[in-house]
Amino acid sequence: MSLSVGIVGFPNVGKSTLFQLITSNKVDCANYPFCTINPNIGVAAVFDERVDEISKIVPEKKRVYPAIKFVDIAGLVEGASQGKGLGNQFLAHIREVDLILFVLRAFKDDQVIGVRDEIDPSKEAELLELELVFKDLETINKKIASLEKEARSLKKEAVFELKVLEKAKEFLEKGDLLSDIDFNEKEKELIEKSNFLTDKPKIYLLNGKDFDLVGKQEFLAIDIKDKKEIDSLIKKCYKSLDLITFFTTESDEIRGWKIKAGKDIREAGSLIHSDFKDKFIKAEVIGWQELIKSGDLKKAKKRSEGKDYIVQDGDVIEIKI
Numbered sequence: 001m002s003l004s005v006g007i008v009g010f011p012n013v014g015k016s017t018l019f020q021l022i023t024s025n026k027v028d029c030a031n032y033p034f035c036t037i038n039p040n041i042g043v044a045a046v047f048d049e050r051v052d053e054i055s056k057i058v059p060e061k062k063r064v065y066p067a068i069k070f071v072d073i074a075g076l077v078e079g080a081s082q083g084k085g086l087g088n089q090f091l092a093h094i095r096e097v098d099l100i101l102f103v104l105r106a107f108k109d110d111q112v113i114g115v116r117d118e119i120d121p122s123k124e125a126e127l128l129e130l131e132l133v134f135k136d137l138e139t140i141n142k143k144i145a146s147l148e149k150e151a152r153s154l155k156k157e158a159v160f161e162l163k164v165l166e167k168a169k170e171f172l173e174k175g176d177l178l179s180d181i182d183f184n185e186k187e188k189e190l191i192e193k194s195n196f197l198t199d200k201p202k203i204y205l206l207n208g209k210d211f212d213l214v215g216k217q218e219f220l221a222i223d224i225k226d227k228k229e230i231d232s233l234i235k236k237c238y239k240s241l242d243l244i245t246f247f248t249t250e251s252d253e254i255r256g257w258k259i260k261a262g263k264d265i266r267e268a269g270s271l272i273h274s275d276f277k278d279k280f281i282k283a284e285v286i287g288w289q290e291l292i293k294s295g296d297l298k299k300a301k302k303r304s305e306g307k308d309y310i311v312q313d314g315d316v317i318e319i320k321i
Contacts, residue, residue: 003258004041004069005237006097010124011074013105014207014224016040019072021230040072046238047231048245048256050288050314055254057297066245066258068238071097091135091197099201099241102128106208106221121206129177132197137172139196140165164190172198201240205233244313247288248272249297265309269319279321280307288314 007015023042045065055063073093094100104121144165150158164187171181178199183191191199204219220236222229243258246268257271265283269276284302286294294300302318311317 004097005099006071006073007101009103013103015103018224043067051256062253064255066256102204106206136196136198140169246315268311276319281320284318286316
């Protein structure tokens with residue numbers, strides 16, 4: 001399951017430094033705008049204390065944590081949607097990620113060259129959002145133009161899609177993000193399928209602790225250079241991707257597996273091995289806390305679950321095929 005977090009912001013706000021700390025990858029983070037041209041891609045472990053707790057019962061096994069992908073995307077500037085700076089190719093990179101992590105400058109340092117004179121993270125967030133809005137409007141206008149002919153022929157699906165896109169366009173023209181709009185279930189399904197930039201989940205990260213971000217629920221204020229705070233950021237990204245963790249203790253390892261919340265046991269099985277979905281018979285399941293309480297992996301009382309069982313966060317699972 002390849003899910004990714006795109007690190008986005010103006011040049012020289014700390015994106016590449018953050019990426020380096022998160023992934024332990026060595027990337028170019030020189031002190032000049034547009035240092036990052038092609039996106040850097042790395043994987044970060046999501047350290048889970050439950051893996052460590054389970055390992056106390058089976059200490060001879062190695063520990064494997066779930067992981068998520070981070071993409072360090074080049075700095076955006078005002079007018080990127082019209083090709084300014086390094087242009088539209090980077091908005092295309094944002095389209096490919098599942099969660100946008102906005103990095104906003106909230107520190108003062110005359111030695112770090114920025115593209116904006118003032119230190120105002122709220123304004124930075126607004127300008128970055130507007131670039132995504134402009135790009136979505138461009139996309140939506142193209143979709144509407146191609147649908148109008150079909151809609152005139154009264155094709156049911158085209159009429160519905162056109163209606164939803166026109167509704168979305170009205171909100172975008174007011175500067176609203178599609179993720180903030182209360183679409184009904186059928187409308188939301190269509191919007192999600194269209195992969196609009198402003199519909200993606202977002203986290204706002206203030207690099208520095210001297211500012212607040214008014215009106216934004218999902219924001220963190222940290223000093224990017226403080227490694228202790230990076231782990232909590234990775235976990236927040238994991239949660240914002242709607243991921244939960246189940247565990248296996250097969251072979252020589254205790255492994256945490258990431259899976260979208262609400263998925264069934266066969267989907268979980270397919271992550272372990274492709275055969276586990278089609279050849280599934282049943283699963284032996286126990287909550288990690290119950291397992292710890294039992295103190296013995298072999299004697300722990302597991303329950304038998306069928307193919308419709310919905311995986312819960314913290315399940316320890318053994319698939320039978």
